Amino acid sequence: MKIAIVCYPTFGGSGVVATELGLELARLGHEVHFITYSQPVRLALLNPNVHYHEVNVPEYPLFHYQPYELALSSKLVDMVKLYKIELLHVHYAIPHAYAGYMAKQMLKNEGIEIPMITTLHGTDITLVGNHPHYKPAVSFSINKSDVVTSVSQSLKDDTYKLFNIKRDIHVIPNFIELDKNREFHGPCQRSLIAKKEERIITHISNFRKVKRIPDIIRIFYKIQQQIPAKLLMVGDGPEKEKAELLCQDLGILEKVIFFGNSNEIDKILSNSDLFLLPSETESFGLAALEAMAWGVPVISSNSGGLPEVNFEGVSGYLSTVGNIDEMAENALKILKEDTVLAQFKENALSVAKKFDIKHILPIYIDIYEKAIKKYTKKSKHSTKPHDD
Numbered sequence: 090m091k092i093a094i095v096c097y098p099t100f101g102g103s104g105v106v107a108t109e110l111g112l113e114l115a116r117l118g119h120e121v122h123f124i125t126y127s128q129p130v131r132l133a134l135l136n137p138n139v140h141y142h143e144v145n146v147p148e149y150p151l152f153h154y155q156p157y158e159l160a161l162s163s164k165l166v167d168m169v170k171l172y173k174i175e176l177l178h179v180h181y182a183i184p185h186a187y188a189g190y191m192a193k194q195m196l197k198n199e200g201i202e203i204p205m206i207t208t209l210h211g212t213d214i215t216l217v218g219n220h221p222h223y224k225p226a227v228s229f230s231i232n233k234s235d236v237v238t239s240v241s242q243s244l245k246d247d248t249y250k251l252f253n254i255k256r257d258i259h260v261i262p263n264f265i266e267l268d269k270n271r272e273f274h275g276p277c278q279r280s281l282i283a284k285k286e287e288r289i290i291t292h293i294s295n296f297r298k299v300k301r302i303p304d305i306i307r308i309f310y311k312i313q314q315q316i317p318a319k320l321l322m323v324g325d326g327p328e329k330e331k332a333e334l335l336c337q338d339l340g341i342l343e344k345v346i347f348f349g350n351s352n353e354i355d356k357i358l359s360n361s362d363l364f365l366l367p368s369e370t371e372s373f374g375l376a377a378l379e380a381m382a383w384g385v386p387v388i389s390s391n392s393g394g395l396p397e398v399n400f401e402g403v404s405g406y407l408s409t410v411g412n413i414d415e416m417a418e419n420a421l422k423i424l425k426e427d428t429v430l431a432q433f434k435e436n437a438l439s440v441a442k443k444f445d446i447k448h449i450l451p452i453y454i455d456i457y458e459k460a461i462k463k464y465t466k467k468s469k470h471s472t473k474p475h476d477d
């Protein structure tokens with residue numbers, strides 16, 4: 090198949106899912122074209138099946154806002170025609186589904202018809218998309234997608250609750266590549282971060298309000314009162330500076346390391362004992378799954394799709410949003426005894442295995458094939474026979 094993937098190229102979860110999905114499809118021999126405004130952070134271009142096309146928005150003094158959707162839809166039209174792309178897969182509804190729909194219409198005008206799959210990731214529905222200024226355009230473009238997928242049952246339910254959606258939504262969870270070379274970075278690496286007796290607690294995110302960064306600091310504050318521990322804060326965003334100040338106020342700054350955006354996530358997670366994700370809302374919680382794949386148990390809130398990935402009392406514990414006392418108590422339950430911690434680590438890994446890419450990729454491929462088949466007859470540039 091020839092597939093165009095549209096996504097955000099930054100450190101966010103939707104970009105990671107889109108990139109990993111595209112790379113895996115390319116490994117299977119499909120031709121994958123990433124179309125976005127800069128090269129996705131996890132995109133390695135060493136596979137001849139992987140292409141990257143940058144969307145450029147020319148600056149013009151008249152524009153107060155640069156028209157990215159316009160540039161993206163034009164780029165989509167050009168690339169579909171040039172590479173005979175058979176399917177658009179847009180990740181994150183805003184503004185990708187809207188730009189994708191416009192591209193489809195322009196192509197249709199030239200006798201080229203291809204399907205568009207829209208994957209909803211979370212904040213495109215629960216926070217941003219729901220804003221009255223965006224809502225009509227978001228509803229419209231979701232309804233105009235040929236196939237809509239969401240990363241959890243909870244996000245699917247929210248989408249139906251918040252928008253007037255007339256389409257079926259397929260739930261396809263986030264995934265992890267468990268077979269990848271997981272090199273554990275042993276005691277030597279660990280000793281660079283923490284003392285032998287200290288437990289290592291980690292949080293990774295884009296430090297937005299929705300992540301409830303102060304809760305993480307306060308949970309850690311309670312933990313370190315009872316056991317020796319270090320907190321690793323990985324990522325960057327608007328809440329980071331406040332978090333540093335809070336650590337200073339609580340007198341724990343020397344026990345907390347702020348890494349910023351890191352390319353050494355594997356080293357960090359392979360040395361972690363616990364992952365904290367007390368988010369206000371989380372459509373799935375890919376960061377938690379990535380931690381679990383390294384055998385790291387999770388203390389999270391129970392909002393959104395988190396109960397679909399973090400299993401209560403098995404891979405970790407879940408509490409209502411803001412209940413930092415309970416989260417700290419549960420963290421200590423896991424961390425105090427070596428044997429208990431070892432059991433939770435084992436459990437976390439076995440739950441993560443349910444989300445191995447091996448199980449998830451065939452679901453996307455099936456959806457793609459069915460969508461392409463439906464369109465084959467209609468399109469001028471298709472090469473495949475239609476056998477309906």
Ligand code: GMT
Nearest residue numbers: 101102103210211212371372373374375
């Ligand atoms: O978590 C973020 O703020 C980034 C955001 C994104 O779109 O990049 O993540 C969302 O999509 C991820 C991948 O599907 C999900 O695992 C995250 O739970 C979701 N974030 C929220 O719902 C807050």
